[in-house]
Amino acid sequence: MNGDAPPLAEALRVAASAWHELRSGTSLDRALASAMAAFASANQEPHPRLAAAAKDITYTAVRHLSLIESMLGKLVHRAPEPAAAALLAVALGQLLAPRHAAYTVIDQAVHAAKADSRTRAAGGFVNAVLRNALRRLPALRTELERQPTVAFNAPRWWIDLLREAEPAHFAQILQLQRRPPPLVLRINRRRGSVEDYLQRLRLEGIDASRVGPSALWLRGPRPVHEIPGFDAGEVSVQDAGAQLAVQLLEVENGMRVLDACAAPGGKTAQLAETADELSIDAVELDAERAERIEENLRRTHARDHAQIRVLVADAARPDQFADRRYDRILLDAPCTASGIVRRHPDIPWLRRSADVAQLATLQGRLLDALWPLVEPAGRLLYVVCSVFPEEGARQADRFGARHANARPIALPGIGQSQLRLPPVQGDGWSHGLPSVHDGFFFAMFEKT
Ligand SMILES: C[S@@+](CC[C@H](N)C(=O)[O-])C[C@H]1O[C@@H](n2cnc3c(N)ncnc32)[C@H](O)[C@@H]1O
Structure with missing residues (x-):
């Protein structure tokens, strides 16, 4: 031994x-x-x-x-x-x-x-x-x-929902989700270029490849503190699909941004790496998890570049936290997490089928509560790490139908207002989309 x-x-x-x-x-x-x-x-x-x-x-x-x-x-x-x-x-x-x-x-x-x-x-x-x-x-x-429950390692109802969502690819997705997840980093572009960091990894004998604008896939697992530059905030661990959310939000210098369900703060820190002088409110319901936002902000020195308030509050109750409107709102909503089973293989076994409708109701409530906080001509990006349509396309369509002033607008580089991203693992990087990522859904709305 x-x-x-x-x-x-x-x-x-x-x-x-x-x-x-x-x-x-x-x-x-x-x-x-x-x-x-x-x-x-x-x-x-x-x-x-x-x-x-x-x-x-x-x-x-x-x-x-x-x-x-x-x-x-x-x-x-x-x-x-x-x-x-x-x-x-x-x-x-x-x-x-x-x-x-x-x-x-x-x-x-x-x-x-x-x-x-x-x-x-x-x-x-x-x-x-x-x-x-x-x-x-x-x-x-x-x-x-x-x-099937054994071959795909998931309960029957879970397999059926996925088959309905992705008739052509459900088996591939379920098989992929049985594998250990890839380790993907986000390079803090304020601290150095992706090319320089790749070179540094090569010199240290670490095999890695670029899979997105700021995303590197490290082959083989390693504890975070053994990732070069992690403790100094030069890189963060973040799936390449998750990295897309902030890219799609297209924040501009000086904007007011609400990160509505923020812990552990991966996207809050990423926002501060993306534009200058942002004023960010990061809202999180769970006080213990909110502490992890602070840790991430400290590690990445995010407050050197943005004014950030971390607020422990219910995002569905803006009266508890909001004293202004926002140019951009990122709602990375609580969901079944059916797109990130590789990272959390317990998820299918902890969830009950009734959770899908319950979570969809909560997501709808969050969307409705946050929409009045968007400035005219401002945008809201709805994100879930789920591949179930009830939390994705159906949710976004229903929201659009409820609010006459919510105009679905094209996601930059995608050409459509919604993006369904089933989990994949491949080499290369094309059409602005990463080649290795978890499962997500994105929908963008602009206030008219
Ligand atoms: C998908 S995670 C967010 C991940 C985060 N955006 C990131 O990139 O690191 C959803 C978060 O929403 C929080 N949450 C759930 N319900 C909430 C609510 N009503 N108000 C605010 N936060 C909530 C959960 O505790 C969880 O931390």
């Missing part, structure tokens, strides 16, 4: 606790944070890379969630206790996406079982199930992957 890596048994234990919480309805990142905190309080000085290793194991398992749970159903006669089931699930994930030799995974899973009072008695059982799984894995996988 790699001397620099934490013991696999410990990583499996943390991952198993996180899995258990995830399957009780907690988001993956919260589940991991709480599992890691519980492990750290019960064990002195966990290995510095334990959290990263547990994260990798849990994400890998969630990318195979449906296969793992279907396999378990075939491998055991009675459902195991939840703690043992969780340990088996994350260990099966390691057998499916081999990072370690299978015998190491099984041995370490048994160690993990014995080290925890909730699974101690199940050590022999864990061993037997994993050995059996290993023997039957190829055949079971082929058999189970005939079911």
Whole structure:
């Protein structure tokens, strides 16, 4: 085993606790944070890379969630206790996406079982199930992957919605969303050119290519603090599709801009990198998340170039925060996040089908509440990281129909007022659109 890596048994234990919480309805990142905190309080000085290793194991398992749970159903006669089931699930994930030799995974899973009072008695059982799984894995996988929910690793209703939205490409999108996400950076053009930064990466032996006007795709994952220039704010991590929002908004020097749903502040910082002397209000409902906007603004030195107020408020209640109108409003609305499943593979498993209509109602409320704040001849850009039409084209069409003074106008360089951007991953960069990006929808309106 790699001397620099934490013991696999410990990583499996943390991952198993996180899995258990995830399957009780907690988001993956919260589940991991709480599992890691519980492990750290019960064990002195966990290995510095334990959290990263547990994260990798849990994400890998969630990318195979449906296969793992279907396999378990075939491998055991009675459902195991939840703690043992969780340990088996994350260990099966390691057998499916081999990072370690299978015998190491099984041995370490048994160690993990014995080290925890909730699974101690199940050590022999864990061993037997994993050995059996290993023997039957190829055949079971082929058999189970005939079911769409297993092949696409998503609930049935999710697959059906995507099929309806993208009849020709839904399978491709679902397959792509099972893969780990690309690491894409936004170069802070105030601090240097894309060409110079690419050259710097080359000198440091880091493989990267340009995929958008300010976007670079770094091959291979790496912690953010190990990205050259990240801590100094020279670059930020931001998907190339997400970077389009601020580009499409076409802010000009001195404008008043509202970033209506702003945390963690990726686009707020990008606005300040784009034009001079902007006056930006960044509104965010969640106070804890609003702190991340401040962190991002500090790291990127955004306030050297713009006046920025971070306001903790409900964007649907302008009386709580607005004392003026805006030339540009960016509404990056809360949504199902169906376009960013690569980054958050837990999303399809946490959402319920009723969430789509509920979120669409919230988006409609936000649009209606913010529209009066747009100056005459000002613009509002509506953005969601979703590929479901209810949150995209249908939402924008309904908004346009409700407001006679909201004129859909062409998105710059696109020629249409709406842009549906299903997730893709390819090389090159053409027609102003990045070649690697998550799934988004954009719609622009001008006040007449
Ligand atoms: C898609 S994220 C925004 C990402 C951000 N624009 C960026 O680029 O970093 C949506 C954000 O809206 C916030 N939010 C949800 N409902 C809100 C509301 N009613 N008012 C303000 N913010 C809200 C969420 O907490 C979340 O941080």
